[in-house]
Amino acid sequence: MATAPDATNILEVAHPIADTAQSVTVACPYCGTANALKAADWQVNESGHFVISDVATFGTTCPSCNNTFAFRPLSQADRLPQLPEGLRTALHVVSQKGMTGNKSWVLRDLATDQAYELTPSTIAGWQIPVGDLSSPGIIVTMQPECVTLELRTGQLYRTAPPPSGLRAASRGKRA
């Protein structure tokens, strides 16, 4: 059911949805796992879609890390569109807020002047290739692995894990 958590230590994930969205995928704020939430799992969603209001949040427990967090649906009308999956264009950073690895970015498409929002939840469930940036980029998320976006191309990359033989060596050098 809908909850209004009074415990201030429950992390909240705000994410814009269509007014009649029956499901949404958001990134767990603790471990980054994509959580698929179904509106029908909360009885307050009588019509089978998420209620959007100033006070409605939906408490859920991440199946991956067992932490409880709250999903807050936001009206799409009030929000910038989310960066579309697969968009390949040059992007300019308009603004950012939050902490590294869990920021809300506003990016402008230099080709169309359209502004988009990009958060860790935006990319939850996307297919992202392993690779490295070849030009300046931004960190979209660091959980469960680092995902970066190359501003020149709009390409997202997951950071390749270092070869196991190199891990201890590089750790030793930094220590």
Ligand SMILES: [Zn+2]
């Ligand atoms: Zn989790």
